Amino acid sequence: MGIEEKLPSGILLTSVEKLVNWTRKTSTWGATFGLACCAIEMMAAGAPHYDLGRWGMEVFRASPRQADLMIVAGRVSQKMAPVLRQIYDQMAEPRWVLSMGVCASSGGMFNNYAIVQGVDHVVPVDMYLPGCPPRPEMLIDAILKLREKIMQEPLGANGRKMLEARKARGDVPVVAPGSMPSSYRSDSAKRVEWTQAVKEGREEQLRIEKWMQEQRHLQAGGRW
């Protein structure tokens, strides 16, 4: 993405990759790109009650040149698409795109001529966040998943080669980076359970099971 692309092999080691990724994932500044109702939830996530400042990203930069992460919050009309692309092109690499809400992710319920059917038609998207609009926790969850993905990114051409080699050997993590819900990943006991469930291919059932255990009206014969 930058100078690391030009470096000869053998200079950048895995630990350097980790360090660079760590500096990249912490304090990813967002580009202001609120387009609709999702932007309200995005603002709420930035405000003290949810406080994105806990991850060093409470600043939404007005200039794309200072931003690392574009949160496309809302429906993208055909007319807005070139503007969106220009903002993306003006952002300095490394940069990421988070498609917030169903309208940005796929067009949502607006399956018509005016709305771009998914912002991935215009820019590459790193994380899709469903919801209409997603609640601030969902946005925080998506951001944390994206941070986990950034942490696993290969550094430079050789890093990519090493990643390809690891994939060819089948040396991939059991849980794909950015697929575990944040509330599970931040709790060590639940993280183990989720990893085990992924091995058995029943992680979604685990999620429902856990949720049902918390619902007291589902206990004792399905009565309140």
Next chain:
Amino acid sequence: MSALGAVKGFGVTFAHMFRKTVTTKYPFETPVTAPRYHGRHILNRHPDGLEKCIGCELCAWACPADAIYVEGADNTEEARFSPGERYAATYQINYARCIFCGLCIEACPTRSLTMSNEYELARDSRKDLIFTKEQLLAPLLPGMEQPPHEMYLGETEKDYYVGALTNPGTSAGAERAPWSDRETADGSGATA
């Protein structure tokens, strides 16, 4: 502008140090949603493990975003997935389209489709956001058996539906409140 004014101004700032923190601890402590919060769907099961979904596609018809895709198929004596004639051979919900409005829940005639309060759904590909029947189906509780199998709760599908209100299986959202029973004739909650 006196010196007292400045002290007063800083006093406001200083007083904030003693206020209660309002910030939630989200990923470490999951907030309790409203009980009827529209989250991820669940496809429920009867108490013996048979699926409640009869593949009628009413949810797909009700969906304003065209997020649901259902393909029905016939139950046979050899392979029975739900009581009655039909079951859903394919059931998909596209969470890249779903707006969590709950119209599908209202449309469902068997209370097969309900919603949980789960919301951590972000994924990095649109393909992963399409949830299939395997992901949506409720887990097997004790006493349930993985279909296909016979109807264990009675001879015909009527035995499943009559009195189903008092025995909702895994139907989260189909459970009855104590005051609901007052509305039925004999007070049992059953509608025969």
